[in-house]
Amino acid sequence: MTTTRTQSSRRQWLATAAAGLVGSAVAGRAEIASARAQPPAPSPLPLTEFEPKSMLHVGITAVQRARFPVVDFHTHVSRRRASKPPVPPADLLKLARQPLG
Numbered sequence: 001m002t003t004t005r006t007q008s009s010r011r012q013w014l015a016t017a018a019a020g021l022v023g024s025a026v027a028g029r030a031e032i033a034s035a036r037a038q039p040p041a042p043s044p045l046p047l048t049e050f051e052p053k054s055m056l057h058v059g060i061t062a063v064q065r066a067r068f069p070v071v072d073f074h075t076h077v078s079r080r081r082a083s084k085p086p087v088p089p090a091d092l093l094k095l096a097r098q099p100l101g
Helices: 002-037 089-096
Strands: none
Touching: none
8 A cells, every 4th residue: 555655656746747847848938939029129328328317306415514523443454364464463553543644
């Protein structure tokens, strides 16, 4: 009795797989046929003729000065860059203490 169920489920699986393959082949042929029926796409717009129109219209706000004083201190030194030698912390402190400008 167990053997019959195993054979029957294999048959069902094979039938389902075959139906899927046939269905995908038919769908692929339909896509190819519809692609052939469509007219060719127009030639792309040259970059020299591209003139985009802005769709964003926002009022302008003039900021005379910052509301809060801020010091922007950040670095692009990272340990992840294995190709470059690591920078010693003493050298980083020298760079951080340099005046701007």
